[in-house]
Amino acid sequence: MAKNTHLEHIEDDIVNSGKAGGFNAINFLESLGKMLSQPSSMSPISISTKWDGAPAIVCGTDPSSGIFFVGTKSVFNKTEPKLGYNNESIDYHYKNSSVNKLLKVCLQYLPELGINGVVQGDLLFTDNKKYQLINNESVISFQPNTIVYTVPSSSSIGKKIDKAKIGIVFHTSYNGTSLQSMSAIYGVNTTNFKNTDDVYFASATFTDADGVARFTEQEKTKFKSLINKTEGSLKQASGFLNVIKEQGEGRFMMSVMFKKFMNTFYRDKNKVVSNVQNIVSDFETFYENELQQEIATKKTITAQTKYTKMLVEGLLFLKSNSRSLYFTIASYMNIIEAKLFVIRKLEMVKTLGTFLRTDDGYQVTAPEGFVVIRSGNALKLVDRLEFSRANFTAAKNWEQR
Numbered sequence: 001m002a003k004n005t006h007l008e009h010i011e012d013d014i015v016n017s018g019k020a021g022g023f024n025a026i027n028f029l030e031s032l033g034k035m036l037s038q039p040s041s042m043s044p045i046s047i048s049t050k051w052d053g054a055p056a057i058v059c060g061t062d063p064s065s066g067i068f069f070v071g072t073k074s075v076f077n078k079t080e081p082k083l084g085y086n087n088e089s090i091d092y093h094y095k096n097s098s099v100n101k102l103l104k105v106c107l108q109y110l111p112e113l114g115i116n117g118v119v120q121g122d123l124l125f126t127d128n129k130k131y132q133l134i135n136n137e138s139v140i141s142f143q144p145n146t147i148v149y150t151v152p153s154s155s156s157i158g159k160k161i162d163k164a165k166i167g168i169v170f171h172t173s174y175n176g177t178s179l180q181s182m183s184a185i186y187g188v189n190t191t192n193f194k195n196t197d198d199v200y201f202a203s204a205t206f207t208d209a210d211g212v213a214r215f216t217e218q219e220k221t222k223f224k225s226l227i228n229k230t231e232g233s234l235k236q237a238s239g240f241l242n243v244i245k246e247q248g249e250g251r252f253m254m255s256v257m258f259k260k261f262m263n264t265f266y267r268d269k270n271k272v273v274s275n276v277q278n279i280v281s282d283f284e285t286f287y288e289n290e291l292q293q294e295i296a297t298k299k300t301i302t303a304q305t306k307y308t309k310m311l312v313e314g315l316l317f318l319k320s321n322s323r324s325l326y327f328t329i330a331s332y333m334n335i336i337e338a339k340l341f342v343i344r345k346l347e348m349v350k351t352l353g354t355f356l357r358t359d360d361g362y363q364v365t366a367p368e369g370f371v372v373i374r375s376g377n378a379l380k381l382v383d384r385l386e387f388s389r390a391n392f393t394a395a396k397n398w399e400q401r
Contacts, residue, residue, distance in 0.1 A: 007371060010379040011335040014328065015259045018245025022234045022331055024377075026227060029338050031374055033223050036215045036345060045374045047206035047346065048186055050382065051169045052147040052368040053122025055099050059110050060118035063177055068115075070106040072099060075179055083179075102126060109166045112196040118174040119188050124149070124167035124200070134355070134362055142167065143357065147368060150353035157351070164200035171204035171371070186373045206346065206370060213345045223341055230334035237331050239324030243317070252314030253291070261286045262332065265385070276330045283329070284318055339381050346370055346381075 010028060013021035031045040059070045067085050069075070074082035074093070082093035084103050094100045105126045125142035131153065132141060139150040140161050151158045161167060170190060176182030190203045208214070215223065244255040261283050291311040298304045318325060347366050355362040369382030 007378060007380045009384065010339055010372070010381055011332050012259065012262075013379060014241065014332055014335070015244055015255060015262070018241040019234065019238055021245070022230075022237070022241065022335070025335050025379070026230055026234070028372055028374055028379055029230075029335070029342070030227060032342050032372060033215070033220070033227070036213060036342070037220050045372060046187065048171050048204040048371040048373070049206050049367060050369040050371050050380060051122050051124070051171075051204060052145045052149075053124050053169055054145040055102065055123060056120060057103075057106055057110075057123050057168060058118065058120045059106060060115045060174075062179065063118070064179070068107075068111050070103050070110060072103075073120075076182070078180055081179055105166055106168075109196075109198045110168070112194060112198055113201065114192075114194040116192070118179070118182065119170050120172040120174070120184075121168045121170035121188070121201075121204075124169060125161075125164075126166050129161070134353070139353065141355075146356070147365060148355040148357050148362065150355065160197075161200050163197045165198045167200040169202045169204050186371060186378055204371075206349070208349050210349075212348045215345065219341075219345070223338065226334065226338040226341060230331060230338060233327045233330040233334055237324050237327040239321045240328045241324070243321075244328070252310050252317055253294075254287075254314060254317070257287050257290055258283070260290070276326060276333060279329050279333075280322065280326050283325070284315070287318065288315060340383060343369065343381055343383055 008016060010025050013025045015021070017024065028045070031043075032047075035043045035045050035047075056073055057070060058073060058075045060068070062069050062083060062085075065085075069083040069085050070090075071082050071084050071093070084090035084093060084107055087104055087107070090100060090103045090107065094103060102123060106123070122144070124144050128142055128144075130141045132139060134141065134150055138153045140153050140158055141148055141150045142161075143149070151161055153159075153162065170188040171186065173185050173188045174182040175185060187205055188203055190201060193201060240254075243251050244258050264286070288311065291307060291314065295304055295307045295311065298307060343366075350367070354365050354367050356365045357363075366383060366386060369380055371378050371380050
């Protein structure tokens with residue numbers, strides 16, 4: 001696996017890899033279904049909880065120098081790796097960055113854990129903890145990004161967080177002889193980390209010790225029907241999928257436009273996901289408008305002609321492949337439906353309270369989502385209508401410190 005710099009949503013595997021991506025998403029979902037039906041230590045799939053922490057912190061021992069460092073994902077830069085060995089090097093690499101102060105706090109306390117190797121995590125809190133009353137309960141809260149996390153002050157976890165100077169959740173470890181050549185492995189074995197009052201650390205690995213997320217017999221049947229429906233629609237989507245798997249401009253800029261279009265559902269708070277035929281019509285309108293805007297930006301006749309030809313041919317392609325487009329969107333929505341079915345079960349296992357801050361106070365929300373790892377590949381499961389919409393519009397607290 002490459003460095004953990006970006007994760008794709010499971011449904012976007014269709015956009016990125018066409019029909020093969022769609023069946024890969026189905027394989028992921030089927031493996032999840034088996035895991036939730038018959039939990040086993042031999043399962044070929046593993047799950048991590050996706051915490052809404054920020055920023056991402058990479059730390060550990062530099063294999064080239066043997067010195068402990070901290071940094072952002074920029075430590076993996078090929079031309080100028082940004083490693084913070086001390087406060088001076090943090091100032092050099094991150095002088096005008098909003099993460100400067102946070103990295104110095106990380107450098108002060110994370111070495112206490114005795115980390116061997118290189119790991120990546122998401123920062124949860126430093127000095128931004130609050131002590132307040134939410135839903136008539138005395139809690140400690142912190143908001144690293146969009147979600148507000150809470151824990152009862154009197155609980156064992158609450159007491160640990162109260163003492164800690166910094167909180168972080170680890171989710172990725174790295175193997176390799178140099179930072180530039182390292183490969184990522186999802187999951188971090190924190191059992192060998194040293195306990196210290198200064199650092200509250202957690203592993204993102206999902207565990208369901210009480211079996212509360214296990215499928216019932218009725219849920220097994222329902223989930224199987226969702227998978228069958230997805231397979232059926234995907235088999236009839238080849239014509240369009242064979243085009244959108246071409247990256248970049250590809251044919252008619254169809255791939256980039258389709259992915260951009262689907263993201264509008266999660267940015268627009270007024271957008272309601274309606275029936276498939278309405279989405280097909282919306283995409284055709286979106287595609288034409290976007291290409292018209294692209295044409296308007298071109299200053300030469302040659303460029304304008306190129307994109308005008310692309311628009312005309314693209315609209316003809318959509319018209320002649322309307323059935324395939326319909327089943328592509330149906331497959332996309334079917335994967336989302338199956339994904340949400342799994343998410344609702346996984347959300348039943350909860351360690352901390354999760355809220356969104358609103359003008360009227362605090363609104364209960366679900367965790368950000370989950371990461372599913374299968375055969376070295378990872379995809380994320382996020383309820384984008386609930387979380388991503390808030391994430392696109394919410395101010396990032398860590399950027400304001």
